[in-house]
Amino acid sequence: MRNHRQSEPDRLRRDARIAGLRDFQTPSLEAVEQRRRQLWQRTATALAVIAAVVVAFAIIPSNRLQEAGTGRILFVIVGVGGGLFLWAFHKETALERLTRSLTDERVLTAALTNRLHEVSLLLDAGKQMNAHLQMDELLDTILRSACELLDATGGSVMLVEETDLVTVCALGRDAAVGQRMRLGEGVAGYVAIRRDPVLIDGHADPDLFPGLVLREPYVESAMSVPLVHRAELQGVLNVNAPIGRSFTEYDLRALAVFAEQAALAVANARLYEAERAHVAALLDLRKKREAG
Amino acid sequence: MVVHHRPRVLIVEDDPDTLVILRINLTAAGVEPMLAGDGRTAIERIEAESPDAVLLDVLLPGIDGWQVLEQLHAKGDPVPVIVCSGKDNMHDLQRARDLGAVAYLVKPFDIDRLIEVTSEVVGLRLTDPVTERGTVAGTELA
Numbered sequence: 001m002r003n004h005r006q007s008e009p010d011r012l013r014r015d016a017r018i019a020g021l022r023d024f025q026t027p028s029l030e031a032v033e034q035r036r037r038q039l040w041q042r043t044a045t046a047l048a049v050i051a052a053v054v055v056a057f058a059i060i061p062s063n064r065l066q067e068a069g070t071g072r073i074l075f076v077i078v079g080v081g082g083g084l085f086l087w088a089f090h091k092e093t094a095l096e097r098l099t100r101s102l103t104d105e106r107v108l109t110a111a112l113t114n115r116l117h118e119v120s121l122l123l124d125a126g127k128q129m130n131a132h133l134q135m136d137e138l139l140d141t142i143l144r145s146a147c148e149l150l151d152a153t154g155g156s157v158m159l160v161e162e163t164d165l166v167t168v169c170a171l172g173r174d175a176a177v178g179q180r181m182r183l184g185e186g187v188a189g190y191v192a193i194r195r196d197p198v199l200i201d202g203h204a205d206p207d208l209f210p211g212l213v214l215r216e217p218y219v220e221s222a223m224s225v226p227l228v229h230r231a232e233l234q235g236v237l238n239v240n241a242p243i244g245r246s247f248t249e250y251d252l253r254a255l256a257v258f259a260e261q262a263a264l265a266v267a268n269a270r271l272y273e274a275e276r277a278h279v280a281a282l283l284d285l286r287k288k289r290e291a292g
Numbered sequence: 293m294v295v296h297h298r299p300r301v302l303i304v305e306d307d308p309d310t311l312v313i314l315r316i317n318l319t320a321a322g323v324e325p326m327l328a329g330d331g332r333t334a335i336e337r338i339e340a341e342s343p344d345a346v347l348l349d350v351l352l353p354g355i356d357g358w359q360v361l362e363q364l365h366a367k368g369d370p371v372p373v374i375v376c377s378g379k380d381n382m383h384d385l386q387r388a389r390d391l392g393a394v395a396y397l398v399k400p401f402d403i404d405r406l407i408e409v410t411s412e413v414v415g416l417r418l419t420d421p422v423t424e425r426g427t428v429a430g431t432e433l434a
Contacts, residue, residue: 100341104315104327111308111329114353248356250306 012101018094029102036095043088050081118254121149125258129265133272139169142262146239147171149258150223150251155239157227158188159266165192165236172240185211187224188236195233197225197259199252221246225255227263234266298324299414302343304334304360305376306352313403314347321407323414331355335363338371345413347406348393350377350384361391372413376401 020035057074125145132138139157147155154172158165163183170176184193190209191198200222206212221241227234237259241247301323303314311327318325326343328334331352338346346364350357361373374395375388388396395409 100326103337104325107327107329107333108308108311111306111311114306114329115308248351250351250353250356253351 012098015094015098015101018091020091029099029106032095032098032102036092039088039091039095043084046084047081050077050084053077054081122258122261125149126261126265129261130268132265133269135266135269135273136169138265138269142237142265143169143171146237146255146258146262150239150247150255151242151245152239153242155222155237157235157237158192159235160192160233165189168235181211186213187222188238191224191226191236192233195226195228197223197252197256199223199247199249201246220244223247223252223255225252225259227259227266229263229267232267234263234270237262298322299344300324300326300341301410301414302326302328302334302337302341302346304328304331304346304352304357305349306330307349310349314406317403317407318410321411323410329353331357331360334360338364338369343371345410346371346373347410348373348375350375350379358387358391361388361393365391374409374413376406 020039054074054077057070057077060070125148128141128145129138132141143155143157146152154170156167156170156173156176158181159168160166160183161180164180165183165188167176167179181189183189187198187200187204187209189211200219202220204212219240220243222238224236224238226236237255239247239255299322301318303311303318303325305311305314305327306329308329311329315325315327326337326341328337329352332355334346334348334352335355337343348357348360352360355363357375357377361375364371364373372394373392374397375393376397376399377384377388378399380398385396394413397406397409
């Protein structure tokens with residue numbers, strides 16, 4: 001029975017030793033496959049030789065087989081063949097375990113690499129967004145970064161203005177800029193009220209999204225996420241998938257994480273705009289006082 | 293010599309931390325874990341290595357967990373699947389049931405409960421291979 005308390009590297013080394021992989025320092029699936037081919041080539045060759053010897057014995061005239069020792073030799077040869085097969089099978093079992101363990105390690109490495117890639121993309125997007133305080137530049141950066149992150153072809157950013165959502169930036173459908181819809185209307189309005197990300201695959205249901213306006217060109221797959229900072233709704237970010245591709249829940253989660261950073265950047269830009277407007281008003285007042 | 297067959301469970305999960313945690317805990321519970329970080333790898337490993345059960349996260353890059361479940365269902369693959377999802381709603385629960393999943397666990401799950409359900413699913417499969425698909429669901433999906 002295998003010792004389950006062995007650590008993963010110990011188990012790998014043990015299986016590698018059994019399988020005949022010497023100097024097994026760097027685990028590699030390719031080395032295991034090579035060893036497997038080598039093992040079965042050698043085993044097949046040895047078994048072919050044994051089979052040839054057995055056949056040779058079979059075609060020898062039967063009276064000669066009666067001679068003392070011939071049957072015993074045949075028995076030993078067949079025994080060696082069986083033993084060889086069992087030996088190869090034992091090695092194959094170890095190779096199978098190695099393949100499984102190495103595949104697991106490869107899966108873990110790939111998962112870590114993917115996660116690092118995602119984090120790095122989000123970090124880059126965060127840096128780019130935080131580099132802007134001018135609202136129009138920021139919104140353009142948000143939309144482009146979101147599309148880049150999700151391989152989307154277009155989308156829009158809508159900001160809250162009193163009880164409306166206003167499209168302030170769009171990619172792929174410039175005519176949308178300036179359009180208004182009431183909170184609660186359509187997909188974006190639903191997202192704004194519920195503050196829940198929504199994934200649309202195929203036709204959106206007008207019963208679920210009252211006030212839904214079907215747009216041209218038709219979008220097969222789209223996502224809408226709320227931009228919320230400190231419990232305050234800033235707007236909604238929408239992205240559209242290219243033709244033939246559908247977004248998944250996985251993409252929706254990535255966009256929702258991205259939207260958290262985007263919402264913070266929008267809140268900062270709004271604060272900056274408000275401060276600038278405040279300063280401009282004070283300067284204006286001072287000018288008027290000096291003039292008067 | 294008595295050969296102890298450790299049930300093999302394929303963990304399909306994209307989060308590396310969860311993969312490692314589940315691997316450690318399932319190994320300690322006497323299960324031989326196998327790993328897949330995406331739907332494509334999961335399907336390949338299920339076809340090639342026929343695990344005794346699959347712990348399937350629905351949020352996966354590329355082919356997601358639902359698509360994996362749909363493919364297995366369409367092929368009539370008898371491997372019992374335990375669906376792990378962050379959504380606690382009847383729609384997803386029903387969807388999992390319709391696609392032949394034997395259990396539905398809501399994330400964040402209690403690791404003891406997960407091991408309990410996994411052991412039950414694997415144990416039933418090993419001792420009673422003719423158990424009708426879906427009846428194990430009584431633990432979670434009934």
